[in-house]
Amino acid sequence: MITRDHAAKIAAKLRATFRQGGSHDIAIIEHEGKRIAQFGIRRGSRRDAGHDHIPASIYVNARSALDLARCPMSYEQWIEVLREKGLVERPPEASA
Amino acid sequence: MDSAIVPDALPMEPQIIQPGILVDTDIMDALKRNYMRIDPFDQTALEPATYDLSLGSMAVVTSSGEPVDLADEGLLRIPPYAAALVQTEEILTLSSRIVGRLGARSNLLQNGIIASTGPQIDPGFTGRIFVNLLNISDRPFSIRRRTRFLSAEFQLLAHEPSRIYKGPHQNKTQLSDDDINRMVARSGPSLKDVHHDLLEIREYLKDAAMFGRDLPRISEEIRQYIDSKLGRLPHKIETVPMTTLATTDLKLQRDIPIVIEETDGGFVATFFDANLSMSGDTQEEAFRNVRGLIVDLFSDLESEPFDRLGPGPRMQLQVLRSFITRGQA
Numbered sequence: 382m383i384t385r386d387h388a389a390k391i392a393a394k395l396r397a398t399f400r401q402g403g404s405h406d407i408a409i410i411e412h413e414g415k416r417i418a419q420f421g422i423r424r425g426s427r428r429d430a431g432h433d434h435i436p437a438s439i440y441v442n443a444r445s446a447l448d449l450a451r452c453p454m455s456y457e458q459w460i461e462v463l464r465e466k467g468l469v470e471r472p473p474e475a476s477a
Numbered sequence: 478m479d480s481a482i483v484p485d486a487l488p489m490e491p492q493i494i495q496p497g498i499l500v501d502t503d504i505m506d507a508l509k510r511n512y513m514r515i516d517p518f519d520q521t522a523l524e525p526a527t528y529d530l531s532l533g534s535m536a537v538v539t540s541s542g543e544p545v546d547l548a549d550e551g552l553l554r555i556p557p558y559a560a561a562l563v564q565t566e567e568i569l570t571l572s573s574r575i576v577g578r579l580g581a582r583s584n585l586l587q588n589g590i591i592a593s594t595g596p597q598i599d600p601g602f603t604g605r606i607f608v609n610l611l612n613i614s615d616r617p618f619s620i621r622r623r624t625r626f627l628s629a630e631f632q633l634l635a636h637e638p639s640r641i642y643k644g645p646h647q648n649k650t651q652l653s654d655d656d657i658n659r660m661v662a663r664s665g666p667s668l669k670d671v672h673h674d675l676l677e678i679r680e681y682l683k684d685a686a687m688f689g690r691d692l693p694r695i696s697e698e699i700r701q702y703i704d705s706k707l708g709r710l711p712h713k714i715e716t717v718p719m720t721t722l723a724t725t726d727l728k729l730q731r732d733i734p735i736v737i738e739e740t741d742g743g744f745v746a747t748f749f750d751a752n753l754s755m756s757g758d759t760q761e762e763a764f765r766n767v768r769g770l771i772v773d774l775f776s777d778l779e780s781e782p783f784d785r786l787g788p789g790p791r792m793q794l795q796v797l798r799s800f801i802t803r804g805q806a
Contacts, residue, residue, distance in 0.1 A: 382740070382741040382742035383742065384742070400773075400777060402770065402773035403769040403772065404765070404766060404769050405769060405770065405773075407770070407773060407774065407777065412787070414785065415785055415786065416781060416785060416786050416787055416790050417787035417788075417789055417790065418787075418789055418790070419790070421755050421766065421770045423755070423756065423757075429742075430742075430756070430758070431741075431742025431743035431744075431745075431756045431758070432742065432756050433741065433742045433743070433756050434745045434746075434754035434756045434767075437747065437754055438752065438753070438754060440789070463789075467788060468787060468788050468789045469787060469788075
């Protein structure tokens, strides 16, 4: 289960900025000037409130999302995952 | 090769035979009056309404690799499930008023030999008849040269056709190199191989059928095993249509299908086409939360310059635009 604590850590790891929505905050993730993903974070006092929707929102499985929250997966590794899925453009190759 | 005969130039005597299938006396009469020729002719091969043709001197068998000269060996042997291209001893010459038809004699059929004879012998044809004999039995079949193996029926036509046969088999009296090469070059599985393979497949199918019968039970046992190992109950999934966005300035063009799934932490409501989801402690809360997210993100994504959106958010905005328009709900 992914909790609100995990959600906050994932947002921090992915260098998200926040916008306020109606009953939630929206964590927006940008890379090289482009918005590449976002997910909602529920408001409320409960730190263990469920956030199992986050893995699909950031295009990874639950284990990888927890890895982001608990440290083993870095921001760069996550970007590489998205790059492999075509959700982040590859950097232009250096010319010879 | 025999000298060419021009069948339509046969000097026929005035017709006295009636059109139709020729009986033995008609065949004799037709030969006498040059409506047709059978060379060599043997009166003992004459049946009540047919003439029996005999096996000629050359043949080629698929399994042998080279033609068989029956003038030397006298005996043609066709192995089980093999085919042989054979020729008749007789050369037939039909005038423009005679059509012929062939069939296998019972000595072939009783031994599991099928003869591919073609539909008919056209008026004007002259040459030997070439036939494929296929041994579909599991025993070898042997036949001597000059054994009668085909039955020919002849028919006198009521009128001359507008044209006579001038096809590739006209005046052909010997197996050609092409005929021989085609038979010898036949490759791939023989009927015998196919028969063997089918028997093997039958056994596999029996096994598969038994497995198929047990599959639901095995599948259920595996599911129960996995559930017991993971220590969880099966999760409930439900689809609920979102019919309104509960806001005044956005209108739904069609219902949004929301899938609500029970998870360890409560419920997750997802709009799969747009990859948008939100959690909640109850189904209703998850549904309300994803609706709020859809409303907020639609406005939020629309406010971004399109070239600042990556592939994922671009796709999300396009999907949302196909469901949502601005205006009074």
